[in-house]
Amino acid sequence: MLVKQLYTNCLAEAAYYIESDGEAAIIDPLRETTPYLEMLREQGVKLKYVFETHFHADFVSGHIDLAAKTGATIVYGPKATASYEVYNAKDEEVFSIGKVQIRALHTPGHTLESTCFLLSDENGKDYALFSGDTLFVGDVGRPDLLDGIMTKEALAGMMYDSLNNKIKPLADDVILYPAHGPGSACGKNIGKETWSTIGTQKASNYAMQTMTKEEFIAKVTAGLVPPPNYFFEDARINKQGYENIDKVISTNSRALSVDDFKTEVTNGAQILDTRHQDNFEKGFIYNSINIGLDGTFAVWVGTIINIHQPLVLVTDAGKESETILRLARVGYEKVIGYLANGIQSWIDAGNPTEAITSIEPEQLAAHAEKENETILDVRRITEAESGHVKGATVLALNDFSKDLSTLDKNQTYYIHCAGGYRSMIASSILKANGFKNIINVHGGWGKIKITNIPIATGTPANLIHE
Numbered sequence: 001m002l003v004k005q006l007y008t009n010c011l012a013e014a015a016y017y018i019e020s021d022g023e024a025a026i027i028d029p030l031r032e033t034t035p036y037l038e039m040l041r042e043q044g045v046k047l048k049y050v051f052e053t054h055f056h057a058d059f060v061s062g063h064i065d066l067a068a069k070t071g072a073t074i075v076y077g078p079k080a081t082a083s084y085e086v087y088n089a090k091d092e093e094v095f096s097i098g099k100v101q102i103r104a105l106h107t108p109g110h111t112l113e114s115t116c117f118l119l120s121d122e123n124g125k126d127y128a129l130f131s132g133d134t135l136f137v138g139d140v141g142r143p144d145l146l147d148g149i150m151t152k153e154a155l156a157g158m159m160y161d162s163l164n165n166k167i168k169p170l171a172d173d174v175i176l177y178p179a180h181g182p183g184s185a186c187g188k189n190i191g192k193e194t195w196s197t198i199g200t201q202k203a204s205n206y207a208m209q210t211m212t213k214e215e216f217i218a219k220v221t222a223g224l225v226p227p228p229n230y231f232f233e234d235a236r237i238n239k240q241g242y243e244n245i246d247k248v249i250s251t252n253s254r255a256l257s258v259d260d261f262k263t264e265v266t267n268g269a270q271i272l273d274t275r276h277q278d279n280f281e282k283g284f285i286y287n288s289i290n291i292g293l294d295g296t297f298a299v300w301v302g303t304i305i306n307i308h309q310p311l312v313l314v315t316d317a318g319k320e321s322e323t324i325l326r327l328a329r330v331g332y333e334k335v336i337g338y339l340a341n342g343i344q345s346w347i348d349a350g351n352p353t354e355a356i357t358s359i360e361p362e363q364l365a366a367h368a369e370k371e372n373e374t375i376l377d378v379r380r381i382t383e384a385e386s387g388h389v390k391g392a393t394v395l396a397l398n399d400f401s402k403d404l405s406t407l408d409k410n411q412t413y414y415i416h417c418a419g420g421y422r423s424m425i426a427s428s429i430l431k432a433n434g435f436k437n438i439i440n441v442h443g444g445w446g447k448i449k450i451t452n453i454p455i456a457t458g459t460p461a462n463l464i465h466e
Contacts, residue, residue, distance in 0.1 A: 001100050001121055002043075003128060005177060006035070007194055010297050011059055011329065012184035014194055016130055016177055018119060020098025025049040026072075027117060027130050028179050029062040031245050031329045033069055036062070040070070047072040048097055053132025053179060054114040055080065055238045057145050057231035058186055059298070060331045065245055077115025078106050083240045089115065100127075105166045107134045109159025110141030110186075112150070116166065118174075128175040129198065134159070135167055136178045138191030140207040144224050145231060152224070156217040163208060172199025183296055185228055185303075189382070225380075225398070230302035234331045245328060252324045254337030256312065258349045261339050264312050269336055270305060273314040274323050275343070277424035281440060283353035285314065285346060290428040293319060295421040298330045303398050304425065307331055313338035314346075356427050358440040359414070361447040364389070367414055368453060376413045378426045379445065381463065383418065387445070390454040395464040397422045400429055403464050412437035419444045 002019040008030060016027040017039060024045045026036055040047055047070040050063045054077075064084060067074050074086045075095070089095070089104035103118040110133040117130040133141035140163070143155035174197065180186050181194040202208050207220060256264065265271060271288040273280055274297065280290040291300045293315075305311070311334060315323050320338045327335060339345060347353065367373045368391060375392040377384055384394045395403055397417070407413070413430065417423040420443055427438050441448065449455060 012181045013059055014179055018097060019043060019045055020100040023048045023098040025051055025097050027051045028053055029066055031060045031062045032325060033062050033065045036066055049073050049075050049095060051075045051117050054111045055235050057235040059329050060234055060237050060242060064241055077104055077113050080113035107162035107166050109143055109155055109162045110134055126171055126174050128177055130177045132179045133186050134162060136180060136187045136190045137193045137196045138205050139187040139189055140220060141186055142224055143220060145227060152221050153217050156220045157213055160213045160216040170198045174198045176201060188223055228303040230307045230330060233307045237331050248328050248333050249324055252335035253321060255340040256337040257340060258345055261312055264336050269310040269312045272311050275316050277420055280424060281356040281358055283355055286354050287432045288428060289432060290424050292421060298326050300425060301332060302330050310334045310336055312336050314343055317342055356438055356440055358442050360442055361451050364414060364441055364448060365453040373412045376415045378415060378417050378422050384460050385458055387449055387455055387457055388460050390456045393462040394460040397426050404433055406464050409435050414439050414441055416441035416444045416448060419446050
């Protein structure tokens with residue numbers, strides 16, 4: 001038996017490969033099929049099943065293309081209704097893969113169709129639980145993604161039953177393989193590890209402790225911030241189906257001349273610049289939004305940019321295809337093309353560029369209490385509560401789309417996040433919205449907190465709520 005976790009950091013997502021005696025199964029694959037097909041060829045095995053733990057909201061799964069290319073059966077749990085051919089497993093139904101077996105455990109709560117898959121080894125011993133978004137390391141899946149269909153309280157009640165009746169009875173040594181790790185918006189506060197054991201979670205996960213259903217519902221539903229807007233669109237795509245990924249990449253990989261690029265922008269396309277923030281700040285095209293490929297790129301694209309918005313790309317040389325693929329992973333397919341030869345072609349054609357000024361954290365103290373100057377912390381409220389610059393205004397980046405009106409364009413803003421990635425996204429958004437006096441703080445809170453600037457803990461006094 002071979003089990004591999006295939007973890008993708010930028011999405012905080014885990015797919016799984018299981019193999020036994022010439023047969024294989026893949027659980028919750030990403031949209032691109034090439035890595036899985038290559039693995040199957042290298043191992044010389046046949047893909048028998050593609051198991052889906054639920055209709056994912058945070059990425060477009062590769063199950064349809066993968067099944068079409070291999071002849072594998074797509075398996076969902078009970079109550080999953082798709083617009084393409086799937087097999088709906090019955091609760092407790094067993095599937096054979098070579099000499100091992102996988103048992104479907106219907107665990108509604110995150111969604112109605114949510115199903116965990118329990119792998120037993122060649123000797124019939126329970127080995128690992130692939131829990132999807134039902135149980136994470138230190139957390140559980142959010143129960144608020146079926147807006148208009150079922151309340152979060154009703155789903156949380158179902159999750160309580162699923163955990164207590166299906167997962168807690170499992171042996172402590174069963175490995176826990178969740179669909180997501182730290183940074184995913186599918187949970188409130190997922191732990192740092194990408195796997196655990198059932199016993200560890202029984203001992204440490206707040207949602208696995210003994211409590212009444214009412215207490216559980218209150219804990220699980222407390223503190224939920226709104227999910228990224230693209231979640232609901234991705235769930236729809238995963239239910240209804242999608243265009244072949246190879247065709248999407250081919251169609252979107254169009255090199256644009258400077259003149260063609262300008263035309264598309266005039267026609268309403270949004271410029272998405274995916275270069276590293278340190279390069280972006282030195283020179284970029286007016287109205288560009290910077291979301292660097294080196295961070296949680298797809299998640300922030302899905303949070304900041306409307307999924308139906310046409311895009312034109314500015315990338316580093318050789319990063320065009322990677323950018324297009326990573327956009328397609330989260331359902332962003334309206335890519336008109338990319339600027340041929342990147343920002344340099346724009347400059348060589350004599351076009352102007354914008355820039356963002358940055359300072360070092362040591363310089364920030366001089367501006368902490370000046371009139372008409374504001375330190376703007378764009379981290380989440382939970383991050384700011386553990387420590388923030390005294391007097392700073394806290395406006396989480398994921399709230400920018402609805403709360404920019406609270407900021408004053410006559411102010412000078414010194415913007416920081418934890419390390420510099422989010423602050424440059426924020427700076428680019430502010431620039432694109434007509435804010436002139438924008439200064440980025442290099443290194444973010446990680447460096448600010450070791451200077452002599454006054455800091456505070458607890459709820460910030462100047463909080464623009466999430």
